Amino acid sequence: MNSLTGALNQLLRQLDGPFPEAPGLRQFYVTVTPEGEPDGLAWLASQWLWPQFYWQQRDGVEELAALGAVRRFSSLAAARDFLTAEQGGALMRVCGLNTFDPGQGSLFVPRLLWRHRGDEITLTLTLYSEHSLQQDALVARRFLRRLVAPQPLVAMTGECLEERHLPDREGWHSMITRALDAIIAGDMEKVVLARASDLRFSCHLSPGSLLAASRAVNRGCYHFFMAFNEGSAFLGSSPERLWRRRGLALTTEALAGTVAGDDDDGRAAHLARWLLNDEKNQYENSLVVEDICQRLEGAASVTDIAEARIVRLRNVQHLRRDIEARLAQPDDALCLQRLQPTAAVAGLPREAARRFIEQVETFDREWYAGSAGWLSVDDSEFCVSLRSARVQEDRLRLYAGAGIVAGSVPDAEWQEIENKAAGLRSLLFSSGR
Template sequence: MVFFRFPFSETLWTTEQNFASQNVSFHSFDQSERIDFEGDLKEISFSDFQNLNFLSSNLSSELFDFQEENQVEYQQKLENVIHFIKENNLSKLVISRRKLVDFDGFSVDLNQTFLKLCQSYPNAFVYFFIKDDRCWIGAFSEVLGKFNKKTSEFETMSLAGTLPVEESWTSKELEEQKPVTLFIKNILKNFASEVNESETYDHISGNIKHLRTDFKAKIEKFDLENLIAELHPTPAVCGIPKDFCQKAIENFETHPRKFYAGYIQVETQETIQYFVNLRCAEFFKNAALIYVGGGITAESSPEKEWQETELKSQAILKNLEKKKN
């Protein structure tokens, strides 16, 4: 089963058991996995959702022998990544890690965790699913694409660069966002005769902020799948050039990203929306893995990048509703 809430909405949705339609699907970063939730979208009240009572202790899948990458190991890897970036003249390469939350002595109320994320991040797409021994929760703001079936208008955004809300932008973040914006603009030009681009502005997400530029263009519906295939993975979760950076990520990261940095497709009567799956965690009976990452450039500081991933992990960590066993 799956539950989700659209950005700037107070309505919770799930799917009805109607196998004629597949309106919600989760795609892994490398496109090797896909989880579909069949059925029409159905509104569910907050009280009905809370009565479902999902606890991590009731999950069947457990995590064993997990070795978490510590700060020294991660920073050493980033030193190698920065050397690789300079050697290959890359503008950016996105590297991720997994943070372990051990449920020793407590379990997590998954219902309340989902609801706390909804409250903490009103501008985010928030989801929670359990299927085939898999359980994931996420809350994030990045839209890969939104297609309006009536007007054929397609919207997307360039979202990159991360700082605590109170800090000022530096050249590092500004330079990190530029190639993302250019990448999206060049792809849209292949599908639309006119592309509208907004000014770059601050996008606030809880205790952190990003640089954001919005795009709008009219496209043909039959081009939609090809457009999404070209946009994913964006430089915000991968790097440029895309194929080269994906191979580099496989070499530098010792873990599979699974659904982290993949995307979620949600189809309604009016729209088809695609959300990038960031700020997310994979839950097990005895633990959770929080997936976080950052855009590494030639100017990156490994220590600051570690702190950035710690900051990003708080999106999930501070909203975990713990219960003593």
């Protein structure tokens, strides 16, 4: 195996070979010795090349860092079609985000993919051109020569100068009241309403450093990061899987029902027992399970629905039920269309809830409550982009949402979104205020 520097030099040497002045696809694969090497996030955030995409599986079994784009897609369906057409690219993965509206996304085939799985790190360099593979090899050589040594990700030290909520607490109460009236009227069974919190700081923010801090304390979460350019990024630490596909085997889940967490194990266990037996939260979770099963009809056969269990996170605890299914065909675009947005981030019925969200929310969700992940010909995995934030230079927008059903109490739901937002927000202030 090679050091990271040795692996990159090996890739450069492989670009010395002749390439045709014709369209084509080539991929080069080298292994790296994990011991002593920086993690993928530190390496990625140190580079002055974009786009950048980082993703870590919530069980820690896989970590991806993708840099540069040889092909971009504005939807997952377009990415799926490209992968299907380029069956020869066995090592090829498409990485990126889907917006809350599943028809839109920002995904790309990375020029360089850093992958850590088990005790192995691999680097995959991709050449692709619709005109000249020879010319793209020259572009790839210049790309590799621009890479820099990774720098440590340091904690943010800026001061928060301004903070406001969209909506504020009074507006939140009004929005919840409208939602409860619509539920009582029979317009919908559930709607998930969100709040955006805009913060302005005295310095430009480092999204890589913020995610590194979140990754260190928010265990049991997917961690994701997409830097579109030098000043703009979206990141988060989400507990929820949207789906995982291995061939035709599909795994998804209902993550709905929430109670506060606690550092004390005894108090946390008491809250967890309450959550497992609370009628309102059990009902909310069952709605999501039922919705997922209905939406998979015709595309997959459900083979197992697990019993509800507690997922304990840093600031909150959730009810989760795993759902196993077998797809009729390995179509990730179909998975996205059927599963996003789930009832856990939109509501039921889905279209009625989405229309209500469009009417009452005062901001565009964009990437929030969409999905982040990767796909290949053989498999794929996406998480729901929750517990997330959008970074624009010295400004940060935090997102949090709560599921509203009959019996919801506005003050309790406000406290729920405060608890959820705290997963990232508390990292910005030394006092945790």
